[in-house]
Amino acid sequence: DGGITQSPKYLFRKEGQNVTLSCEQNLNHDAMYWYRQDPGQGLRLIYYSQIVNDFQKGDIAEGYSVSREKKESFPLTVTSAQKNPTAFYLCASSIGRANGNEQFFGPGTRLTVL
Amino acid sequence: DQQVKQNSPSLSVQEGRISILNCDYTNSMFDYFLWYKKYPAEGPTFLISISSIKDKNEDGRFTVFLNKSAKHLSLHIVPSQPGDSAVYFCAASASSGTYKYIFGTGTRLKVLA
Numbered sequence: 001d002g003g004i005t006q007s008p009k010y011l012f013r014k015e016g017q018n019v020t021l022s023c024e025q026n027l028n029h030d031a032m033y034w035y036r037q038d039p040g041q042g043l044r045l046i047y048y049s050q051i052v053n054d055f056q057k058g059d060i061a062e063g064y065s066v067s068r069e070k071k072e073s074f075p076l077t078v079t080s081a082q083k084n085p086t087a088f089y090l091c092a093s094s095i096g097r098a099n100g101n102e103q104f105f106g107p108g109t110r111l112t113v114l
Numbered sequence: 115d116q117q118v119k120q121n122s123p124s125l126s127v128q129e130g131r132i133s134i135l136n137c138d139y140t141n142s143m144f145d146y147f148l149w150y151k152k153y154p155a156e157g158p159t160f161l162i163s164i165s166s167i168k169d170k171n172e173d174g175r176f177t178v179f180l181n182k183s184a185k186h187l188s189l190h191i192v193p194s195q196p197g198d199s200a201v202y203f204c205a206a207s208a209s210s211g212t213y214k215y216i217f218g219t220g221t222r223l224k225v226l227a
Contacts, residue, residue, distance in 0.1 A: 004157075006157075009155075031213050033215075035217075040123070040219065041219055042118075042120075042203060042217040042218050042219040042220055043158075043203065043205075043217040044217075045214060045215075048213055048214065050213050058214070088155070090157055090158070092157075094213070096213075097209075097212065097213055098146070098207035098208075098212055098213050098214055098215050099145065099146045099207050099208065099209040099212075100146055100165070100209075102148055102160040102163060103148075103160070103205075103215060104160070105150075105157030105158045105159070106157050107156055107157050108155065108156065108157050110155065
């Protein structure tokens with residue numbers, strides 16, 4: 001079964017701690033993305049990667065970091081510098097450039113910082 | 115600056131009737147549009163897309179219409195079913211080599227039985 005997995009589904013952390021969210025895909029997609037969803041808001045792009053060992057900041061990258069050492073993996077670290085980290089985080093992938101290609105999404109991770 | 119707007123946060127429709135969800139965009143460079151459906155605590159799933167070379171695309175109960183001059187697209191669901199109750203997002207991208215999709219804020223559709 002091809003798809004995107006995110007783990008864990010629910011994550012709780014204390015304020016001031018870094019936390020890493022996992023995202024794995026077996027679709028052989030080149031591009032991967034991290035979004036954040038807050039109540040009443042759309043999906044806001046945090047980081048994206050077009051290819052292994054390359055990534056770009058999205059619209060709200062401050063307080064986050066990523067790595068893309070393998071094609072199938074794109075972990076997101078929420079650092080203590082992120083002022084409001086409690087949110088629903090979504091990972092996605094696409095075969096290539098946005099135009100003409102749909103994005104496939106994982107099930108999401110809900111992060112709650114206490 | 116919201117480049118993709120969904121001005122109706124919510125919509126209620128009777129089962130069997132037509133649901134019309136609207137989306138407006140401001141960037142004339144956008145030429146590929148997608149609709150996603152999202153249930154609570156799940157990732158969005160792709161529904162239907164349309165390229166700017168078309169003004170209509172149909173897939174079963176779902177039809178997307180694109181009006182380029184008005185920078186407006188709409189998703190029609192006919193007939194609406196209770197299982198269609200979800201949040202619907204429109205997204206747009208440009209063919210200028212970008213990997214980015216710009217999403218609207220979503221419309222919550224409730225189909226009443």
